[in-house]
Amino acid sequence: MTKIKTKRDRVKFASDNVAGACPEVLDAIIKANDGDSTPYGNDQISTKLQDKFSEIFEKEVIVFPTASGTAANALALATMTPSFGNVYCHKLSHINTDECGAPEFYTGGGKLVTLNGVKGKITAEELDQAISGKGIVHHTQPSSVSITQVCETGEVYQLDEIKKISEVTHKHNLSIHMDGARFANALVSLNATPAEMTWKSGIDVLSFGATKNGCIAAEAIIFFKKNLVGNVAFLMKRAGHLLSKMRFVSAQLDAYISNDVWLRNAKHANKMGKKLSDGLKDHADINLAYPTEANEVFATFPRNKIDYLNSEGYQINEDEWDGKAVRLVAAWNTQDTDVDHLLNSLKNSN
């Protein structure tokens, strides 16, 4: 069989952000391009997002669309955390390890207090013990908690876990943020409603990710409590995240959350992740590092298998994640044949 290695093949499974936009989202962009429109989010598409998200979350929410997940996280945290405040988060959390200090920048110098967690998830108990020093002027002040859903090891916080963490958070009068970069993947994994996985479990502010699961560049900061909105509009503008032609971000979000597009995409990605994960079990020398609960697969590979895959054109790196495991990510556009190809390559590598 002739192998054709194109650049695009090689990048498959490296992340879910290697995929482009799904057809519905691309169509929405094209449609939004028809004619003129009021800038800076005062267009019709943007203004109706508020209602659409409120419907989805079964509660009146306040929505700020943004093109960047890092910005969504940092802006959200900046409304919950003063410059002298602590954000409690997992040591592996994206906000701590992969945003080049964005939360520190946006909060004006806040401190990320890292928790070891159990695997990829923090626990309510550990959080409870970590929060201290409130009101003492020498100490940075406990202010907020952030959890990632799907978390950085591919695991998904269960509803009762979220609830317990929220309870501890609120017991100490802190606010809690969910980094939902893979919100839809978690949601379909739990088979929960958006409301259940967020405000009904105590979440105060959500970074609603859409880019990875079928958009081009579209996220939303969603406030479940009005009093937490604070000055986020000014902070967003000040950071250059209030795009003039905001309708194009809003159009992506609109299409994404309409007609179950987001849920379909996520279900498919998770299914492909599961298929890949199951396939890896055939290899005695490959071990799952964490259970595959959504669309990300973490596994330890023998060196020769990694080398072989990369010689096949994949871009796989065991240093990618924590130096221990390889991360493989299925996306909305991953095909059965893509999974088969990778699994076949692995077989050939023996």
Add this chain to the structure above:
Amino acid sequence: MTKIKTKRDRVKFASDNVAGACPEVLDAIIKANDGDSTPYGNDQISTKLQDKFSEIFEKEVIVFPTASGTAANALALATMTPSFGNVYCHKLSHINTDECGAPEFYTGGGKLVTLNGVKGKITAEELDQAISGKGIVHHTQPSSVSITQVCETGEVYQLDEIKKISEVTHKHNLSIHMDGARFANALVSLNATPAEMTWKSGIDVLSFGATKNGCIAAEAIIFFKKNLVGNVAFLMKRAGHLLSKMRFVSAQLDAYISNDVWLRNAKHANKMGKKLSDGLKDHADINLAYPTEANEVFATFPRNKIDYLNSEGYQINEDEWDGKAVRLVAAWNTQDTDVDHLLNSLKNSN
């Protein structure tokens, strides 16, 4: 004739950012969506931008694509200005009046020292006198200069004006930035080359605007001096402006600067601006506040004419700009009939 007022009609002339993307740019987005691609600007479209811009500017330049003009400005200034530094700029400059303090945010608290200028442009003489206090620990330190091209009154800096300002800037060992939100409009107005209007006239760093002139959300920070690049990559990531699917920003820029799309768009917008400006001269009670040198028209209108236009569906506000003049902006997609419609409305208002 039946008048149909749609939302989109109303917003015409309010700004050039009410227009969507031109066909070439939209096509490029659609094309870029085909297949997977390395994220964070390491894709093929993004990496080749460096060469394309270098060709256009007749010099090896260093390019950072971004989705936001405010971010481009603030990031550029942050590489040239320490937290205790002064940015000298016109009092009406966008960075001073319309970015909610983005330069202050990105520089970590820099100070914008505002110059009165002559109409919308600063002068080399005024700048020379304003720069002071260098090396004295009590004073914020002269660091950078920023000019806007097309400037905030619709006027265009002439090449010799830019040169003189650059010379003063460099005499004091400062760096100079050009906010080129309407770079193409200025360029075709001057009938100059990109090189002539920038580094050949002494400009060190450019915010290359594309959004207003036919893109969706695409700008580029262009460094003409390598030593000024500094840590901008980290600052950009830290601010959430390194989009994961950066290829879609790059694809816009690529299409925009290919095949003279940007110049054609700008020429057309300027032509429509000129037509509108000329048409206003028929009204004795309407006076141009500034010469129309690109695609923006500033004029004082009698109150009743403003009211009439707004009753027609336009969104015109004399408080929009400096409380004195109305700003009307032609865009790449402004039609002759659009100008005719507005001029006819004015006639009817008598």
Add this chain to the structure above:
Amino acid sequence: MTKIKTKRDRVKFASDNVAGACPEVLDAIIKANDGDSTPYGNDQISTKLQDKFSEIFEKEVIVFPTASGTAANALALATMTPSFGNVYCHKLSHINTDECGAPEFYTGGGKLVTLNGVKGKITAEELDQAISGKGIVHHTQPSSVSITQVCETGEVYQLDEIKKISEVTHKHNLSIHMDGARFANALVSLNATPAEMTWKSGIDVLSFGATKNGCIAAEAIIFFKKNLVGNVAFLMKRAGHLLSKMRFVSAQLDAYISNDVWLRNAKHANKMGKKLSDGLKDHADINLAYPTEANEVFATFPRNKIDYLNSEGYQINEDEWDGKAVRLVAAWNTQDTDVDHLLNSLKNSN
């Protein structure tokens, strides 16, 4: 007569911060040194300051002692101004020209919007016109006003001037700060009570200066409104301005405001300033640049007279202040003979 030029002679009149501490303040430091004491302002001297200042201001005030006037100003402004906020102030104000951007640092990037004023003082009218853009996301937000008493030209705001400025400030829902680096000098000049010159005239927060008028390093941030205190204690600690042996700062303030020490010192300094100012009138080629209303004298000198004084050992510089006038400052320890010496030198210079 033999002239002996010592370094200390030369610096006389250069500023009032060239003087050391007055005897009462030095004694208080020595006394405070006796024995151990709770650190960080929880000592007995510090805690009773609250009451003493409340008595002096005829109102329950909240006091934060600090060793630095720049820090006092910046911390005060940081409680009144968000990172995206405007501080309205005179273009010559110390916070704008002589603190190397401290307000920008402490506010996290706030913007100082400078007013031209009439001579050294801003006017209520100019302020009223300058405040704009509230609630509009593109603009930095009007937040606070700061006036300097004694102002930077040596003039003193009259009570009705302060009241008018405060009224405009509060009309726009902003807060107003007084930089009272020479608070006592202004107070005795106006023959007003501390209450009259501050909260009774609408002032919300005061930087109460003591260093220049007889202390070593002692200022106080005084809040007349509890709701403005905000997080200043955390900001102060975070900036390294919560000294561990705070009792020594408090002891200075305690002695300073006891037994009319501060008022006596200021009266004397003002008297010496007046004597100097009057003496200058004998010289036709010396002109007061501003009326001498407290302890600072601003005058234009012919070049040869400046040169002669400096040859005599003075440190006088017409570039010191605004490039136009020489500033001569009398202090609590200025002697009649000091003034006579300078005036005699001037006569000899003819």
Add this chain to the structure above:
Amino acid sequence: MTKIKTKRDRVKFASDNVAGACPEVLDAIIKANDGDSTPYGNDQISTKLQDKFSEIFEKEVIVFPTASGTAANALALATMTPSFGNVYCHKLSHINTDECGAPEFYTGGGKLVTLNGVKGKITAEELDQAISGKGIVHHTQPSSVSITQVCETGEVYQLDEIKKISEVTHKHNLSIHMDGARFANALVSLNATPAEMTWKSGIDVLSFGATKNGCIAAEAIIFFKKNLVGNVAFLMKRAGHLLSKMRFVSAQLDAYISNDVWLRNAKHANKMGKKLSDGLKDHADINLAYPTEANEVFATFPRNKIDYLNSEGYQINEDEWDGKAVRLVAAWNTQDTDVDHLLNSLKNSN
């Protein structure tokens, strides 16, 4: 025997910052008060400090006096760490736990990456493994290392430990800072020279503490490498730490480092700490938590003994430090009788 509990008795051993200034330092302040002097550190006392410290450190050093140890630390780190930089430090380090985020404030949002260390000290090996991500735009950038000498458990870094940590630091092209809040106590504990404990062991920048060991408010930032000084003068002014009457800080430092005052004070404090530590060994239910290597004693006490001591007027709190041990600190002015009194009280508590 009649016990007289005064407030000042009670605070003994709570910290070494409860003590006032030693006689030599107080005398220097009184002497510095004689006459006028150039402000802002341009006086004769301040300018000659440079030479005196250079002599003591056997190397030309650059010295910035400051009134605050927190400011000294944060300013030092700000010259070594960009806003997107990592500072590696012990999890218990003062900069991480007791400065309310000062390093984050001064660096503009830098990240403190905490190491677990072995007891109170970090190790070269742990540091070596922790430093990662250099040059990768997603990660905050390894920039500096900070160690505390005496460290937060009362232990003293040995010279070879400092050397190894410095070597790892420099291997990765980072800079290393020593928080020498108790520099003299460590020095006499090691019987080393100032040069040996700093630059000869690889230290780049030192916070030289003097307040705790006999001054009122005096520390010094000491640069052993000129290229690291950077813009610290501007940052210091901008933070309000360039005191106008700086001579009084400099006079303290001058007296402190003259005639072995600092070493005598530290030797005495360490001796008293040792005496106290030895005395605690008589109690089977009191256990040293860490070896007593300087003037701080950490020990676990049974609850009833703590209660008894506090009933005697002491201010002892097992929550003070890490929730596990009580910290007792001897100072330059601790008397044999003070130690005896505490030890006697302990005997009585049985």
